[in-house]
Amino acid sequence: MWMGPPQPVCGGPFLDDRQSLTEVFMRRSIYHRSVPYLFLLPFIAFFFVFMAYPIVFSLMLCFGKYKSASFTFTGIGNFSFVLSDPLFFKALFNTFLMMVIQVPVQTALALILASLLNVKKLKGKGIMRMVVFMPVLLDAVSYSIVFGMFFNYENGIVNNVIRLLGGDGLQWLNLGWLAKTVLIIAITWRWTGYNTVIMLSGLQNIPEDLYEAASIDGAGRIRQFFAITVPGLKQVLIFAVILSVNGMLQLFTEPYLLTGGGPVNETLTIVQYLYKKGFKSFDFGVASAGSYILVLIIAALTFLQIKVTKEDKGR
């Protein structure tokens, strides 16, 4: 039984040097000192083997060639290869184009849905919130296949409806911009509800009397939306945008299954490019260099977005 002085922080090095002079206390002290490390041990072991080491390893791979377990240093060759590969820039362009369209559309839709779901005295809010959230339940592979079938040229349901209305079916998956549109529609379907629920939780923090005061002053709902809801949600909005931007930059499953990156690489994304280099042509060096370029892009964008919020807060 240990009867030392109570400490503000539990556990840890309990005994000071004077007490640890006796042998019993010494053993106890060593035990107590090791307690936090014992708690950490499983995680830290996995962290070093499957995270820290791989991160450093792939940094090394960036600067060389790795073939049958032997490594030869090649300097910045991999980077200059990636940065002069038109396919990489195509993937970069595709990813960014889809991102700059998808993220604002999805954020706006989610914002509208969230503020509608926040209307007071609206019956069935709970169930509607649940239904709107449901698309994320379907796994990425299943919904990609389903949307692929919806947009099939010959007999997908979308073209069938268009033909029923007297139009001509569109070559959804055979034209670059239409294929991108299909991906944007599919991703927006899956993630809008999720973002709606994030924003709903942010809306709970906007005090109700702000709206009451505004409506006494004669501000309509649209006016209230732009004067109270949007500024009040700023932090949550930026958070949601960061998430969506990162998700779009790491897009893989949807183009892999829905469009196969086609037609003619029109929907090839950065991560698909990395996957092809790494696991189709087994060019580990080039894929690693590309993945670190992706790290820099994500870091720069996240930094930018955080900075935008910080600056605003200071005002």
Next chain:
Amino acid sequence: MKTKRNGFAYGILLVSCAVALFPFLWSAFAATHTNTQIYQIQWALRPGTRLLSNLKDLTASFPLGRNMFSSLFIALVYTLGILLIDSMAGFAFAKYEFKGKGFLFALCLMAMFIPTQVTLIPLFIEMTAFHMIDTYWSVILPGFASIFGVFLMRQNFMAFPGELMESARIDGAGDFRIFARIVIPTMKPALASLGILSFVNQWGNFMWPLITLNTKEKYTMPLVLSLMVQPGYVTNYGSVMAGAMLALLPVLVFFLLFQKNFIDGMLCGAVKG
């Protein structure tokens, strides 16, 4: 005036709900269709008669029972492991002072900003060296290095009153006992959130299993579905949809049973894909 405005809100919300639900309903009905019916608009949202034969088709090309088992085994072992490992680590970071704490914490924080794509190739090389390629462990183990859950649990442990632990210690309880008997039982909501998030993420995990698994029997459900629609195969889409519905089932059941915890869990993650 007020009701008219609410009518407008209802209109938009109901349309959104319909859009959200349509692909679910459509694929559930599609699972009962023939390959011709599935593409005919008059059959959309109408039950067909082929559910059983579609399922049979599915089991003819894949050992579906094994695949469901693979998916469940990987997702469950991963989830239980994450709960244990991350709550222990989170506890250490929240409630102890020790040498190297600041360093380790900063290291974890930095690693959190590195996207998973960076580690894929080294992990693949490591797994090959460990002779773990094409095993369940190759899918499960790397996930244990994920930092998110540690931060989440740490956040929750910080709120746990230190006096409670102190008095238990005076009563002679050891640290591990305090952790297991006193602290963990109060963490059920956080554990539920982390557990649901981990399960759903691992259940839908696609890219990494695609890289490491290469035996039919070990494939998880997303892999099975993705292989069935590869170009060159004559695909019976009805049976693909039947498979998709099977893959949806556990997640849907979880969602309907624990709706609030489920949504909280998915939000606490806010990690896509």
